[in-house]
Amino acid sequence: xxxxxxxxxxxxxxxxxxxxxxxxxxxxxxxxxxxxxxxxxxxxxxxxxxxxxxxxxxxxxxxxxxxxxxxxxxxxxxxxxxxxxxxxxxxxxxxxxxxxxxxxxxxxxxxxxxxxxxxxxxxx
Amino acid sequence: xxxxxxxxxxxxxxxxxxxxxxxxxxxxxxxxxxxxxxxxxxxxxxxxxxxxxxxxxxxxxxxxxxxxxxxxxxxxxxxxxxxxxxxxxxxxxxxxxxxxxxxxxxxxxxxxxxxxxxxxxxxx
DNA sequence: TTCAATGCAAAATTTTTGCACGCTA
DNA sequence: TAGCGTGCAAAAATTTTGCATTGAA
Numbered sequence: 174x175x176x177x178x179x180x181x182x183x184x185x186x187x188x189x190x191x192x193x194x195x196x197x198x199x200x201x202x203x204x205x206x207x208x209x210x211x212x213x214x215x216x217x218x219x220x221x222x223x224x225x226x227x228x229x230x231x232x233x234x235x236x237x238x239x240x241x242x243x244x245x246x247x248x249x250x251x252x253x254x255x256x257x258x259x260x261x262x263x264x265x266x267x268x269x270x271x272x273x274x275x276x277x278x279x280x281x282x283x284x285x286x287x288x289x290x291x292x293x294x295x296x297x
Numbered sequence: 298x299x300x301x302x303x304x305x306x307x308x309x310x311x312x313x314x315x316x317x318x319x320x321x322x323x324x325x326x327x328x329x330x331x332x333x334x335x336x337x338x339x340x341x342x343x344x345x346x347x348x349x350x351x352x353x354x355x356x357x358x359x360x361x362x363x364x365x366x367x368x369x370x371x372x373x374x375x376x377x378x379x380x381x382x383x384x385x386x387x388x389x390x391x392x393x394x395x396x397x398x399x400x401x402x403x404x405x406x407x408x409x410x411x412x413x414x415x416x417x418x419x420x421x
Numbered sequence: 422t423t424c425a426a427t428g429c430a431a432a433a434t435t436t437t438t439g440c441a442c443g444c445t446a
Numbered sequence: 447t448a449g450c451g452t453g454c455a456a457a458a459a460t461t462t463t464g465c466a467t468t469g470a471a
Contacts (some may be wrong), residue, residue: 175444175451193436208453213436215451229355231403232461234435250400258395263387267406271382276374278406279355282391282399299426299470317461332428337461339426356436358460427468431450437458 177207178215181282185225185237190246190255228255229279245280251289258282301331302339309349309361314370314379316358352379353403369404375413382406 177200184199191199197212216237220227226238228246236246236255245258261280268275275289285293301324308323309315315323340361350362352370360370360379369382380407381382385404392399409417 177452194434206453208455210437210454211452214438217437227376229353231353233365247395258391261387261391263385264406267382267385270369270385273408275406278404280387280402280404282388282396282402284399297318301427318459330428332430334429334462335427338463341462423471425468425470427466429465429467431462431464433462434460435458436460437456439456440454442452442454444449446448446450 177204177211178219179222180204180207181215182219182224186239187225189239190228190236192236194234196237213254230255231283243279245282247282247284249286249289250283251285251293254286254295256286301328301335302343304328304331305336305339306343307347313363313381314352314360318358320361322391349418352405354379354405355407367401367403369406371406372407373410373413374407375409375417378410380410 180200180203184196187193188199188236193209193212197207197209197225200207200212213215216225216227219225220269223241226241226243228236228238230236230248233253240257243264245261245263246255247258248255256260258280263280264275264278304324304327305320308320312319312323317333317336320340321331321333324331324336337364340349340351342359343349347365350365350367352362354360354361354372356413357377364381369385369387369389370379371382372379382404387404388399388402
């Protein structure tokens, strides 16, 4: 566990659903010498070791989450904010229905969050 | 509707779940002058006009599908083959449970398909 | 003739990797 | 001092875009 790895982990704990680029920018403020490659390398290791969760996002950079159990996410199509969706049991539901073992799954829903919905109303 | 666009559409109809790169390679065999940019440009237009469906894939190129209604997919983690999952009603289920309008959603499950499971068994 | 669509190439975006160097055990 | 992890930069992979040219109406 290097200083860099510890720093990256701290940033994710404080900022769930953060992108690698944003982790890099926050890390740079504290450790200006850190390299983007180091961030990616550590994210890869940590995700493989199940210390963090990597969340792929359609048309955008992956996000990294402190909650390691696979769970579902909602993304605002306007501001890009990502939030957890309350437990859906979709994995179990599908495994039963399809009669097969799922190694992983990924469910993102895209919607307009209340804040952006309100702001759009004002704009129009 | 140009010749290029028609060709791209034909390829998708015959090869659901195909990537842009593979569409390009197949198209090139028939129309050697076609450019990858043209493929992407037409895919973008066709997806926007809801003639085809764009399916984002974790750690890989997007796929394009002839079935335009959003539906769920299973990807083999070994050979990469993608298949449709029978209707799950997840969108309706989530809209009701979360009490909000979902503009789109994306559910991919990752598993080892029967063929690859068998081949792995032989190998070990 | 017009103008949208093409081909081509460059660029943008996100992520991975090779390599020399520096910490740390 | 041996070797793992770093910083840096180049490259890989996927997608987008600017621009001159083409071709169909």
